[in-house]
Amino acid sequence: MDACTSFAPVASPDAQILILGSMPGEESLRQGQYYAFRHNVFWRIMGEIYSFDPGLPYPARLLALGQNNIALWDVLSGCRRAGSLDAMIRDAVPNEIPALLRHCPHICKICCNGTTAGKYLKRFYPELPVKTVILPSTSPAAALYTYQTKLEVWRTALKY
Numbered sequence: 001m002d003a004c005t006s007f008a009p010v011a012s013p014d015a016q017i018l019i020l021g022s023m024p025g026e027e028s029l030r031q032g033q034y035y036a037f038r039h040n041v042f043w044r045i046m047g048e049i050y051s052f053d054p055g056l057p058y059p060a061r062l063l064a065l066g067q068n069n070i071a072l073w074d075v076l077s078g079c080r081r082a083g084s085l086d087a088m089i090r091d092a093v094p095n096e097i098p099a100l101l102r103h104c105p106h107i108c109k110i111c112c113n114g115t116t117a118g119k120y121l122k123r124f125y126p127e128l129p130v131k132t133v134i135l136p137s138t139s140p141a142a143a144l145y146t147y148q149t150k151l152e153v154w155r156t157a158l159k160y
Contacts, residue, residue: 002080002081002082003078003079003080004023004024004029004078004079004080004081005029005077005078006023006024006073006074006076006077006078006095007024007032007034007073007074009071009072009073009095009100010034010062010065010066010071010072010073011071011072011073011100011103011104012066012069012071012104013103013104013105013106014069014104014106015066015069015070015071015104015106015107016069016070016106016107016108016109017069017070017071017107017108017109017110017111017158018070018071018072018073018100018101018104018107018109018110018111018130019070019071019072019073019110019111019113020073020074020075020097020110020111020112020113020117020121021034021035021073021074021075021113021114021117022074022075022076022086022089022113022114022116022117022120023074023075023076023079023081023086023089024036024074025037025040025139026083033058034062034072035138037139037140039140040138040139040140041138041140041147041150042113042138043061044147045138045150045151045154046061046064046065046070047061047064048151048155049151049154049155049158050064050065050067050068050070052064069106070158071100071104071107073095073097073100074095074117075094075095075097075112075117075120075121075124076089076092076093076094076095076120077093077094077095077096078091078092078093079091079092079093086114086116086141087116089116092120094120094124094125097110097121097124097125097128098125098128101128101129101130107130108130108131109130109131109132109133109157110128110130110131110132110133111132111133111135111154111157111158112132112133112134112135113135113137113138114134114135114136114137114138114139114142115134115137116137117134118132118134133157135150135153135154135157136149136150136153136154138150138154
């Protein structure tokens, strides 16, 4: 099992919604970018909801999220994991979500990208003062939902 370390948060003090993944997958860690695996539909969904090209360079995609008051991070700061699957996560260590909420006092909703992110958020921070919703994962491993279903659920959740 490999040791994995998450990225720094992408969050301005004006952010209103925090999107939390569990832990970046192997391709994301290799590229140093959130949701870098080409079959993950996160950027495609964000592009449709916020009207930007998901093929933009990574910094421009992050800027587009920030312009729409979206912050991005992961529940876990570190873990051990073989491969990219959330089911393989061991020795999970949480990020300091409460500290980020203090830094971004306008966050009124946390959207967990998948059930694993929601599970770890509840385990480590069961009493957060912010509404939390668990959304279908944008990962290709979450094949239970069609792309269109994921898009509509995410679109509804990201209204504020």
